[in-house]
Amino acid sequence: MSLIVMKFGGSSVGSTERMQRVARRIADYREAGHDVVVVVSAMGDTTDDLIDQSKLLNPNPPAREMDMLLTVGEQISVALLSMTIDALGYKAKSFTGWQAGISTEAVHGKARITDIQPRRIFDALESGHAVIVAGFQGATDEGEITTLGRGGSDTTAVALAAAIQADVCEIYTDVDGIYSTDPRVVKCARKLGEISYDEMLELANLGAAVLHPRAVEYAKNYNVKLVVRSSFTQNEGTSVKEEAVMEQGMVVRGIAYDKNVARISILGVEDIPGVLAQVFGALATSGIDVDIIVQSGTQDGKADFAFTVSLTDKDKAIAVVESIRGEVPYREVTSEENLVKVSIVGAGMVSNPGVAAKMFKAIYDLGISIKMVTTSEIRLSVIIAAEPAQDVVRALHTAYGLDTAEQAFVGGPQDRR
Amino acid sequence: MSLIVMKFGGSSVGSTERMQRVARRIADYREAGHDVVVVVSAMGDTTDDLIDQSKLLNPNPPAREMDMLLTVGEQISVALLSMTIDALGYKAKSFTGWQAGISTEAVHGKARITDIQPRRIFDALESGHAVIVAGFQGATDEGEITTLGRGGSDTTAVALAAAIQADVCEIYTDVDGIYSTDPRVVKCARKLGEISYDEMLELANLGAAVLHPRAVEYAKNYNVKLVVRSSFTQNEGTSVKEEAVMEQGMVVRGIAYDKNVARISILGVEDIPGVLAQVFGALATSGIDVDIIVQSGTQDGKADFAFTVSLTDKDKAIAVVESIRGEVPYREVTSEENLVKVSIVGAGMVSNPGVAAKMFKAIYDLGISIKMVTTSEIRLSVIIAAEPAQDVVRALHTAYGLDTAEQAFVGGPQDRR
The missing domain is CATH 3.40.1160.10 (Acetylglutamate kinase-like)
Known part of the structure; x- marks a missing residue:
C-alpha cells in the first residue's frame, strides 16, 4: 500500500x-x-x-x-x-x-x-x-x-x-x-x-x-x-x-532542439570595462532572457560579441541595444533568424571524453556549419541553421546509439498547464 | 454619503x-x-x-x-x-x-x-x-x-x-x-x-x-x-x-393569487380525539406543507374535513392519507384541482371592519362560489375555481380602490436565485 x-x-x-x-x-x-x-x-x-x-x-x-x-x-x-x-x-x-x-x-x-x-x-x-x-x-x-x-x-x-x-x-x-x-x-x-x-x-x-x-x-x-x-x-x-541508471552505456540520454532562437550580434564595441555588464544589465531590466553569449577576441581596441534570445524577444532586444548606444558605443548591431539550438544531454558526459567531438563530427559529416557553441556539465548545445536541424537531430540520435526499433506512442495535442 | x-x-x-x-x-x-x-x-x-x-x-x-x-x-x-x-x-x-x-x-x-x-x-x-x-x-x-x-x-x-x-x-x-x-x-x-x-x-x-x-x-x-x-x-x-405609510386610505395593499393549489377532502372520519394531529402529523413527516384546513361540524359521530396542498404534492398527500386509514378510519378521500387561491393583504385590515364583507360581495357579484376561506390579521384568502380567478382579481383591485392610470413597467423574464 x-x-x-x-x-x-x-x-x-x-x-x-x-x-x-x-x-x-x-x-x-x-x-x-x-x-x-x-x-x-x-x-x-x-x-x-x-x-x-x-x-x-x-x-x-x-x-x-x-x-x-x-x-x-x-x-x-x-x-x-x-x-x-x-x-x-x-x-x-x-x-x-x-x-x-x-x-x-x-x-x-x-x-x-x-x-x-x-x-x-x-x-x-x-x-x-x-x-x-x-x-x-x-x-x-x-x-x-x-x-x-x-x-x-x-x-x-x-x-x-x-x-x-x-x-x-x-x-x-x-x-x-x-x-x-x-x-x-x-x-x-x-x-x-x-x-x-x-x-x-x-x-x-x-x-x-x-x-x-x-x-x-x-x-x-x-x-x-x-x-x-x-x-x-x-x-x-x-x-x-x-x-x-545508465542503460547499456548511453552517455547521452536525450537530444533536444529549440526553434525559438534569434542571434543578435554587436560589432565593433569600444572595449571599455564593464561593457558586458551594461548591455546585459539593460536586457535583464527589460525582462529579456539571454541564452548563449559569445565574445570573440579584441582587435584594435574593439570587440565583437553575439548572444541569443528567444525569437519573440528579438525586436525588443535590438531596441534595448540601440537605446544604450550613448553609453556603449559600437559600430553596428545585426540579427539573424531561422536558427535552431540542438542540445545533447547526459549526466555521464562530463566523465566521458570524446562526447563533444562525436557531436561536432556528426554535424561536420552533414556539411553543416556550427554558428555558436555552449556547454554545461551535462549538456552541449550548438546553434545551426534551421533548415537541416531535423537531419542533425536524427544523425546525433544514431551516433549516440539511441535508436530503437519500437514505435513511440504519441497521444493528442500537448497538454500544458 | x-x-x-x-x-x-x-x-x-x-x-x-x-x-x-x-x-x-x-x-x-x-x-x-x-x-x-x-x-x-x-x-x-x-x-x-x-x-x-x-x-x-x-x-x-x-x-x-x-x-x-x-x-x-x-x-x-x-x-x-x-x-x-x-x-x-x-x-x-x-x-x-x-x-x-x-x-x-x-x-x-x-x-x-x-x-x-x-x-x-x-x-x-x-x-x-x-x-x-x-x-x-x-x-x-x-x-x-x-x-x-x-x-x-x-x-x-x-x-x-x-x-x-x-x-x-x-x-x-x-x-x-x-x-x-x-x-x-x-x-x-x-x-x-x-x-x-x-x-x-x-x-x-x-x-x-x-x-x-x-x-x-x-x-x-x-x-x-x-x-x-x-x-x-x-x-x-x-x-x-x-x-x-398608508396611501389615501388604501386598507388593502395588495392582491395575490396562486394557481398551484389542490384541495383534498376526507369524508366520514370517525371522530376520535387526536385525528387531526394524526393526519397532519403524517403529512408533515412526509414533507408536505398544508395551507388551509377546514373542519365542518360533526354529525352522527362522523366529521368531514378538507385541506389544501400545492398541486405538485397532491398525489403524495392522497397516498399518505390512504396509508393511515388503519389508524384513522374514514369513508372516503376525494381531491379537486383547477383551483386558485386569491388573497388580499393589508396591515390596516384588522382595524377596518367591512374589508372581508367587501371581498365576499365582489366575488358574489361575479356569480362565483367560494370553496374555502382562511384569515390572518393582515390577510384574507379564498379558494375559488380557477377559471374566473383573473376576473376576481380585477374586480377586487377595483373594489379596494387600487386601480391607477399609469402603465406598469415589466422587464424581462423573472430573475430568481
Missing part, C-alpha cells in the same frame, strides 16, 4: 469519457489499497473561454480579479471528478487550493508556494476518500486567491507530494514518458526508463514540454520521485529521480 | 451590455460618494449549464461536491463585475462567500447563515473599493464551501446589510417595484411606494416572486430597510420597512 500523488492535465479531463477514464484509474488504485491524492487542471478550453469573456469587459484586467476568475476552472474540474468517482462507488472529496492548505506569496498570476499544511488532506485520506485537489492555485495568508503561473499544476502536484511525503508523484500526460528526442521528428526515438533530475531539468529548459522546469526543480530539491506516463495507456512511463 | 448594499440577480448581469450597465450604476454611486457593497448571482444560464454537466457524470451527485461546483457561478460573476468596474476607472474588489466572512451551518445545498465577520469588507471599503460579494454561498467553520438554497442571493444581501449596518439594501430585479397585484394580469396595477415587512412577507409567501420570504424575514428581524427596484430603469422602486 502506497501514498500516491497523481496529476492530470486539462486535456486528460477534457470530455465526459476522459473524465470517466481518469476516475476509473483512481478507483483502481483505491481498489488496490493505495491512498491517492489527485491534482487536476482546468478542463480543456475552460481557461481560454474565461479569458475571452474577461477581455470583452476589460482588456487589461487587474491580476487579482484574473486569479479570482481563472481559479474556477480547476474548481469545476475537481468537483466533477469527485462526482465521477462517487458514481463508481468510491468516496472522493474535492479541495480548492486554499482548502488543501496551499499557501503562496502575495503575488497574483505567478505566485510561488511558500507552505503546505495538509491537515485536511490527511483527514480525508483517513476517512477513506480519494483526495482531489485543484492545481495551479493557492491563497495568501490573508486569504487572497492566487495562481501559480508557469508550470502551475505540475508544481502543485510535486509540492503536495513533498508535503505529504508521498511514495511517488505520477504526472499523467499525452505521451507515455520521456523520450530520447521528439518522437514526432525521430520515429525511432527511445522511451527512457529513468532519467536524473538534472538531465530532466536541462531537457525541460530546452523546450521538451512534458514537464515544467519549476516542477522538476521542486522535485529535485525535495527528492520527490516523479513518474511521467500516459493517461491513455497502461504503459510504464519514465522515472525521474536523483540517480538514474 | 451612505453605506448601500445592492443586489443584482443573474439576468441583470447575463450579457456584456448588462454587466456594463450594472458597473455604471455602481460607479455612479461611488461618484456620488457612497460606500457600496454589491451582491451578485451567477450569470444567466451558468448554474443550469453546470448542473447539466454534472448530471452526465453522476445523476445523483453528493451535495458537498454540488456546492463546490455551483459556487463557481457566482465567483465568475464577481470577478467579471470587478473587472468591468475597474475598466470604468473605479476600484473594485471581489470576494467569495468565505472571503466576505459569511459563515453558515454545516449543511450542503440549503445552509443558513450563522454569522458574518465583515472585517475584509470594511478594509476594502476603507481603501476606496466597491466591494463585490458572491451571493448564495458561504463556508462552514471547517472551511467547507456551502450554498444557501432557496432565496440565496437575496438573503446574502440582507444579511450583509444587517452585518455592516447599511443604510439601505437595494434589490435590483426586472420589475420596478412591488405592485398591488400582478401587472401582467391587471394592467392598471399600482406600484406601491412603501410596504411593511409583514405585508411583504404575506405577499412573498403567496407567490409574488419578487422577493424570497426568507430574505424578507431576515430584513424584518434585523430591521434592514429594503428597496425593490428595476435594474433597467432609474424609477424609484418600493421601500419595504417596519411601518409603511
Whole structure:
C-alpha cells in the first residue's frame, strides 16, 4: 500500500469519457489499497473561454480579479471528478487550493508556494476518500486567491507530494514518458526508463514540454520521485529521480532542439570595462532572457560579441541595444533568424571524453556549419541553421546509439498547464 | 454619503451590455460618494449549464461536491463585475462567500447563515473599493464551501446589510417595484411606494416572486430597510420597512393569487380525539406543507374535513392519507384541482371592519362560489375555481380602490436565485 500523488492535465479531463477514464484509474488504485491524492487542471478550453469573456469587459484586467476568475476552472474540474468517482462507488472529496492548505506569496498570476499544511488532506485520506485537489492555485495568508503561473499544476502536484511525503508523484500526460528526442521528428526515438533530475531539468529548459522546469526543480530539491506516463495507456512511463541508471552505456540520454532562437550580434564595441555588464544589465531590466553569449577576441581596441534570445524577444532586444548606444558605443548591431539550438544531454558526459567531438563530427559529416557553441556539465548545445536541424537531430540520435526499433506512442495535442 | 448594499440577480448581469450597465450604476454611486457593497448571482444560464454537466457524470451527485461546483457561478460573476468596474476607472474588489466572512451551518445545498465577520469588507471599503460579494454561498467553520438554497442571493444581501449596518439594501430585479397585484394580469396595477415587512412577507409567501420570504424575514428581524427596484430603469422602486405609510386610505395593499393549489377532502372520519394531529402529523413527516384546513361540524359521530396542498404534492398527500386509514378510519378521500387561491393583504385590515364583507360581495357579484376561506390579521384568502380567478382579481383591485392610470413597467423574464 502506497501514498500516491497523481496529476492530470486539462486535456486528460477534457470530455465526459476522459473524465470517466481518469476516475476509473483512481478507483483502481483505491481498489488496490493505495491512498491517492489527485491534482487536476482546468478542463480543456475552460481557461481560454474565461479569458475571452474577461477581455470583452476589460482588456487589461487587474491580476487579482484574473486569479479570482481563472481559479474556477480547476474548481469545476475537481468537483466533477469527485462526482465521477462517487458514481463508481468510491468516496472522493474535492479541495480548492486554499482548502488543501496551499499557501503562496502575495503575488497574483505567478505566485510561488511558500507552505503546505495538509491537515485536511490527511483527514480525508483517513476517512477513506480519494483526495482531489485543484492545481495551479493557492491563497495568501490573508486569504487572497492566487495562481501559480508557469508550470502551475505540475508544481502543485510535486509540492503536495513533498508535503505529504508521498511514495511517488505520477504526472499523467499525452505521451507515455520521456523520450530520447521528439518522437514526432525521430520515429525511432527511445522511451527512457529513468532519467536524473538534472538531465530532466536541462531537457525541460530546452523546450521538451512534458514537464515544467519549476516542477522538476521542486522535485529535485525535495527528492520527490516523479513518474511521467500516459493517461491513455497502461504503459510504464519514465522515472525521474536523483540517480538514474545508465542503460547499456548511453552517455547521452536525450537530444533536444529549440526553434525559438534569434542571434543578435554587436560589432565593433569600444572595449571599455564593464561593457558586458551594461548591455546585459539593460536586457535583464527589460525582462529579456539571454541564452548563449559569445565574445570573440579584441582587435584594435574593439570587440565583437553575439548572444541569443528567444525569437519573440528579438525586436525588443535590438531596441534595448540601440537605446544604450550613448553609453556603449559600437559600430553596428545585426540579427539573424531561422536558427535552431540542438542540445545533447547526459549526466555521464562530463566523465566521458570524446562526447563533444562525436557531436561536432556528426554535424561536420552533414556539411553543416556550427554558428555558436555552449556547454554545461551535462549538456552541449550548438546553434545551426534551421533548415537541416531535423537531419542533425536524427544523425546525433544514431551516433549516440539511441535508436530503437519500437514505435513511440504519441497521444493528442500537448497538454500544458 | 451612505453605506448601500445592492443586489443584482443573474439576468441583470447575463450579457456584456448588462454587466456594463450594472458597473455604471455602481460607479455612479461611488461618484456620488457612497460606500457600496454589491451582491451578485451567477450569470444567466451558468448554474443550469453546470448542473447539466454534472448530471452526465453522476445523476445523483453528493451535495458537498454540488456546492463546490455551483459556487463557481457566482465567483465568475464577481470577478467579471470587478473587472468591468475597474475598466470604468473605479476600484473594485471581489470576494467569495468565505472571503466576505459569511459563515453558515454545516449543511450542503440549503445552509443558513450563522454569522458574518465583515472585517475584509470594511478594509476594502476603507481603501476606496466597491466591494463585490458572491451571493448564495458561504463556508462552514471547517472551511467547507456551502450554498444557501432557496432565496440565496437575496438573503446574502440582507444579511450583509444587517452585518455592516447599511443604510439601505437595494434589490435590483426586472420589475420596478412591488405592485398591488400582478401587472401582467391587471394592467392598471399600482406600484406601491412603501410596504411593511409583514405585508411583504404575506405577499412573498403567496407567490409574488419578487422577493424570497426568507430574505424578507431576515430584513424584518434585523430591521434592514429594503428597496425593490428595476435594474433597467432609474424609477424609484418600493421601500419595504417596519411601518409603511398608508396611501389615501388604501386598507388593502395588495392582491395575490396562486394557481398551484389542490384541495383534498376526507369524508366520514370517525371522530376520535387526536385525528387531526394524526393526519397532519403524517403529512408533515412526509414533507408536505398544508395551507388551509377546514373542519365542518360533526354529525352522527362522523366529521368531514378538507385541506389544501400545492398541486405538485397532491398525489403524495392522497397516498399518505390512504396509508393511515388503519389508524384513522374514514369513508372516503376525494381531491379537486383547477383551483386558485386569491388573497388580499393589508396591515390596516384588522382595524377596518367591512374589508372581508367587501371581498365576499365582489366575488358574489361575479356569480362565483367560494370553496374555502382562511384569515390572518393582515390577510384574507379564498379558494375559488380557477377559471374566473383573473376576473376576481380585477374586480377586487377595483373594489379596494387600487386601480391607477399609469402603465406598469415589466422587464424581462423573472430573475430568481
